[in-house]
Amino acid sequence: MLTRSFICSYLLAGLPPHLVVGMPALSPTMNQGNIAKWRKQEGDKIEVGDVICEIETDKATLEFESLEEGYLAKILAPEGSKDVQVGQPIAVTVEDLEDIKSIPADTSFGGEQKEEKSAESAPQSNVVNVSEQSSVVSRISPAAKILIKEHGLDVSSLRASGPRGTLLKGDVLAALKSGATSSSTKEEKAPAAPSSQPARDSQVHSASTPQKTDTYEDIPNSQIRKVIAKRLLESKQTTPHLYLSKDVVLDPLLAFRNELKEQHGIKVSVNDIIIKAVAVALRNVPEANAYWNTEKEEAQKCDSVDISIAVATEKGLMTPIIRNADQKTISAISSEV
Numbered sequence: 001m002l003t004r005s006f007i008c009s010y011l012l013a014g015l016p017p018h019l020v021v022g023m024p025a026l027s028p029t030m031n032q033g034n035i036a037k038w039r040k041q042e043g044d045k046i047e048v049g050d051v052i053c054e055i056e057t058d059k060a061t062l063e064f065e066s067l068e069e070g071y072l073a074k075i076l077a078p079e080g081s082k083d084v085q086v087g088q089p090i091a092v093t094v095e096d097l098e099d100i101k102s103i104p105a106d107t108s109f110g111g112e113q114k115e116e117k118s119a120e121s122a123p124q125s126n127v128v129n130v131s132e133q134s135s136v137v138s139r140i141s142p143a144a145k146i147l148i149k150e151h152g153l154d155v156s157s158l159r160a161s162g163p164r165g166t167l168l169k170g171d172v173l174a175a176l177k178s179g180a181t182s183s184s185t186k187e188e189k190a191p192a193a194p195s196s197q198p199a200r201d202s203q204v205h206s207a208s209t210p211q212k213t214d215t216y217e218d219i220p221n222s223q224i225r226k227v228i229a230k231r232l233l234e235s236k237q238t239t240p241h242l243y244l245s246k247d248v249v250l251d252p253l254l255a256f257r258n259e260l261k262e263q264h265g266i267k268v269s270v271n272d273i274i275i276k277a278v279a280v281a282l283r284n285v286p287e288a289n290a291y292w293n294t295e296k297e298e299a300q301k302c303d304s305v306d307i308s309i310a311v312a313t314e315k316g317l318m319t320p321i322i323r324n325a326d327q328k329t330i331s332a333i334s335s336e337v
Helices: 097-102 110-117 142-151 169-177 183-188 196-208 223-238 251-264 270-284 330-336
Strands: 004-010 018-025 032-038 051-056 061-065 070-075 089-094 290-293 298-301 311-313 316-318
Touching: 018 051, 051 089, 070 097, 089 097, 142 169, 223 316, 251 270, 270 330
Parallel strands: none
Antiparallel strands: 004 018, 018 089, 032 051, 051 061, 070 089, 290 298, 311 316
């Protein structure tokens, strides 16, 4: 899970080198979250990529992975903490196990977070601002690389907020929001210096030539399309959406498909195998095979595993259902499809 973490270094007298870990922004719209569960306890060793805790957002419960190695010295936001603001300190880590003893149990780290927010107005503060401390990019996270490639950004113009100069996804998103563009785009957009004469000519031309208006045609919808549009709109408005993606190597799946065809004479599609895989996953994780019951105000698990498939027809999008798909063979699913 790639996140934008808020990790700040504090130079407090009498304390060993340490990091104060703030509540991360697990999504671009997240501004607060709840601590659902701590996976690491005080004194535990932390490696890069280890899941420190589970954080509950407005859409899902996500894992917070560490970008630094060390030891968890102090938990500032215990399990069950509600509405913790993004950036608010939730834990303290140290480099060496022996340093944990040097941090008094009654040490408060809440005030330093406020000082960090006002670092720009108070340059003499004892807090090292994250953007100033690690503004030089030395490492780039995978998600940030994808965004940089998609938008053609110049890495030298970006500022890293992650530990040890790590450029995070949130840094690239912030740069895009502030209007950052690629160097090639800037070169193409050379400042134009038109003379006054062409400008007057264009004004005369535009005044004498009627402006072309866009034309369109209203196509009446059939009743079935109206129902489809209504259901899709309800789905978007009433169900919180969370999009996850993962690259999967399908070589074993394709080999299995060829084996069914060559050795058993069974022809199935990749889609048929995916339907079976999804059905088995829902059977193994029944909490995902549930819906929200508005009357009972609780999540209600479904008794059967039914998979709907999207089929494009001349009349519109249809979604026939393969019922009890987890109990059917791939060949049976293929025939029904």
